[in-house]
């Protein structure tokens with residue numbers, strides 16, 4: 638069922654503001670889409686009504702740029718830094734170039750019909766690592782990343798992470814470089830993290846060893862976000878250098894199997910970043926119950942990096958964490974032993990791991 642054009646326009650215009658500070662090119666292209674009924678109507682090729690958002694159309698354009706010489710030779714490529722473009726977003730020719738690109742590349746329709754946007758943010762590795770250190774201290778870890786997508790965060794011990802004046806952790810010669818500012822008065826423990834075994838879980842995993850899948854994931858990153866592209870490419874290469882294993886399926890089915898498969902001599906640590914918000918309130922409680930249940934047989938560590946109120950917290954924990962709001966994620970590191978939960982770390986963090994304020 639097609640969505641009414643005015644409704645699509647309102648949705649697209651909401652992106653103009655949302656993207657403005659972070660990706661001027663996305664914001665400008667969303668504004669141009671909103672002003673052209675024919676281009677706006679392309680979104681009706683997306684089967685899922687809720688996915689009729691500018692990100693999917695702009696990711697499709699970006700994907701073709703990354704993959705096809707014909708697309709990267711089009712005038713529009715002049716605005717895409719990921720394929721060498723450097724033209725200014727307020728250049729009046731951008732609208733004509735975007736329209737010409739969308740009208741001359743029929744492949745766009747196939748992508749709109751079959752693809753959804755999916756990202757995998759390696760920047761979160763810096764924050765997840767701090768949570769794992771808080772849970773495990775010096776114990777070697779069996780890492781299970783729930784909702785792993787392309788699995789980049791399974792490789793968090795392979796990144797060199799710069800915490801500014803507080804120091805740098807991870808292998809000095811790693812090409813995968815991250816930066817995470819430590820804000821506030823409390824500095825978390827920056828000690829080592831040893832991962833002895835790792836496994837990803839996802840109902841819809843992305844195989845980053847496959848060029849097409851990797852390029853689609855990359856295309857979902859806004860083209861003018863230079864630092865994100867640089868670290869995604871380095872993370873993709875880290876995955877390719879040491880491919881991990883993934884169990885495909887719903888987390889409620891795969892978590893118990895993964896915990897059972899983890900070597901006995903390692904501490905199981907489950908990580909989940911930007912995953913529980915896919916669950917409804919009852920399922921989120923069910924996930925906590927699952928951790929409790931699993932901890933009757935085996936100690937479980939959990940490091941969750943999620944949006945506000947997604948991880949159920951006691952009133953004391955919430956007061957300590959403070960209001961997270963839209964501009965930050967909540968980090969909760971907890972230990973589950975014999976059906977009891979102890980929170981061992983809390984923080985407010987940038988959604989992509991650029992900073993954390995530890996409580």
Ligand SMILES: C[S@@+](CC[C@H](N)C(=O)[O-])C[C@H]1O[C@@H](n2cnc3c(N)ncnc32)[C@H](O)[C@@H]1O
Pocket residue numbers: 755756757758759761783784785786787790838839840841842886887888889909910911912915916
């Ligand atoms: C926003 S992505 C986050 C990916 C990754 N954790 C990160 O931080 O970049 C959410 C991922 O969770 C997965 N997911 C959502 N609900 C799930 C479920 N019930 N069971 C398994 N995976 C799920 C999605 O397929 C997707 O790959």
